[in-house]
Amino acid sequence: MKQRAAFGSRSFRRYRRGVTKTRRVGVVGAGQLARMMIEASADCGVQVVVLASTNDDSAVSLASECKLGAATSYEALSDLAASCEFLTFDHELVDLEVLARLEREGVVLRPSPRSLAYSVDKAAQREYFAQLGMPLPDFLVLREPDPAAVASFLQAHEGRAVVKLATGGYDGRGVFFADSPATATQLITDIAPSGTIVLEERLELIAEVSQMVVRGVDGAIETYPLVTTVQARGMCNEVRYPTTLAAALVDQAEGLTRHIAKAVELVGVMAVEYFVTEAGLVVNELALRPHNSGHWTIEACATSQFANHLLAVSGQPLGPTTPLVEAAVMVNVVGADRPGSLEAARAVGGAHVHDYGKSWRPGRKLGHVTVVGDDPAALRVTAWKSAHAYGTQSQESPT
Numbered sequence: 001m002k003q004r005a006a007f008g009s010r011s012f013r014r015y016r017r018g019v020t021k022t023r024r025v026g027v028v029g030a031g032q033l034a035r036m037m038i039e040a041s042a043d044c045g046v047q048v049v050v051l052a053s054t055n056d057d058s059a060v061s062l063a064s065e066c067k068l069g070a071a072t073s074y075e076a077l078s079d080l081a082a083s084c085e086f087l088t089f090d091h092e093l094v095d096l097e098v099l100a101r102l103e104r105e106g107v108v109l110r111p112s113p114r115s116l117a118y119s120v121d122k123a124a125q126r127e128y129f130a131q132l133g134m135p136l137p138d139f140l141v142l143r144e145p146d147p148a149a150v151a152s153f154l155q156a157h158e159g160r161a162v163v164k165l166a167t168g169g170y171d172g173r174g175v176f177f178a179d180s181p182a183t184a185t186q187l188i189t190d191i192a193p194s195g196t197i198v199l200e201e202r203l204e205l206i207a208e209v210s211q212m213v214v215r216g217v218d219g220a221i222e223t224y225p226l227v228t229t230v231q232a233r234g235m236c237n238e239v240r241y242p243t244t245l246a247a248a249l250v251d252q253a254e255g256l257t258r259h260i261a262k263a264v265e266l267v268g269v270m271a272v273e274y275f276v277t278e279a280g281l282v283v284n285e286l287a288l289r290p291h292n293s294g295h296w297t298i299e300a301c302a303t304s305q306f307a308n309h310l311l312a313v314s315g316q317p318l319g320p321t322t323p324l325v326e327a328a329v330m331v332n333v334v335g336a337d338r339p340g341s342l343e344a345a346r347a348v349g350g351a352h353v354h355d356y357g358k359s360w361r362p363g364r365k366l367g368h369v370t371v372v373g374d375d376p377a378a379l380r381v382t383a384w385k386s387a388h389a390y391g392t393q394s395q396e397s398p399t
């Protein structure tokens with residue numbers, strides 16, 4: 001087989017220029033994921049057009065073309081589609097019926113609305129994956145009130161439950177924990193008016209891990225290595241490559257991730273988030289787009305998640321996902337009570353600082369820092385030093 005030029009190299013760019021035209025990809029949403037897609041787009045022969053909800057959105061200042069409108073608006077999406085060959089997404093707050101209508105009219109959506117349903121709707125994911133025999137927490141979907149089913153579910157799990165809104169939640173919003181049947185029942189009553197609920201058993205988590213995968217229009221699949229994600233206040237604050245999980249669990253993840261990518265007919269990148277429990281891996285949720293647990297791939301892998309997403313959705317061959325380093329640590333910068341110093345964060349040797357260009361607000365994701373090398377403990381020290389200088393809310397530090 002003919003060897004391809006290394007992705008991102010000068011010869012790769014020459015190869016691209018010789019054989020391909022620029023493809024136009026419309027991104028629904030203009031947050032930091034769209035911003036990092038724009039940063040990756042030149043090497044992929046792609047021009048990105050973003051649909052922003054406001055002029056303040058993270059990707060707007062970098063976009064060469066930007067439209068304003070709501071991600072749920074048929075008119076705004078039709079207008080975006082009219083100037084692009086493919087549409088893709090930076091978030092899940094979309095209206096699947098609007099997307100299905102656009103698809104019927106011939107708009108090329110990647111991933112398709114049918115695939116997206118498994119990340120937009122936690123109930124649809126749980127029900128489909130149960131049919132496929134995936135390892136899941138015990139769960140009950142409540143589309144209507146069903147006090148008898150709730151009572152027996154809670155009795156079986158001694159009230160240790162998680163109550164989730166099926167749609168609209170992210171970064172822990174829409175997820176509520178209960179330790180007794182009374183609290184769980186009250187939570188269900190309180191959030192039922194907001195829509196369908198997924199009631200889950202509350203598992204004892206040993207750790208949380210995530211795996212990115214990319215699938216092309218021809219069905220080719222490449223996985224990235226499994227990573228450990230560390231959560232604080234329902235939000236991921238640190239990602240570590242490699243994981244320290246046993247090889248058997250890493251293999252289990254690889255098999256499940258590939259199976260899921262095919263089962264949801266993925267096109268583009270996807271994150272599969274897993275819980276690590278005594279009984280092995282349990283599927284948590286999917287994101288059919290670049291994901292926070294894949295930001296480390298920008299510095300650490302032969303092709304970043306953002307480049308591979310654009311290559312896949314624009315119908316091009318995928319880039320290699322091979323890691324180029326022994327270890328990597330990514331720390332999110334979440335706005336603290338006072339703004340920090342971006343310059344001081346950048347001054348920390350070895351820290352790759354990504355600023356999302358957002359105005360500072362406590363609790364807001366403002367950027368991330370990645371450090372690569374070969375000593376995971378040292379990388380964590382450097383990443384957290386830089387993130388603290390930047391002014392992150394999270395106080396966690398390497399121990």
Ligand code: ADP
Pocket residue numbers: 137162164169170171172173174175200201202203204205208231234284285
């Ligand atoms: P979001 O869509 O907001 O990311 P998740 O469903 O991933 O919500 O839940 C957020 C966090 O809540 C998870 O990362 C995990 O720490 C915890 N969690 C969710 N479901 C369970 C469960 N069934 N058992 C134990 N912890 C859970």
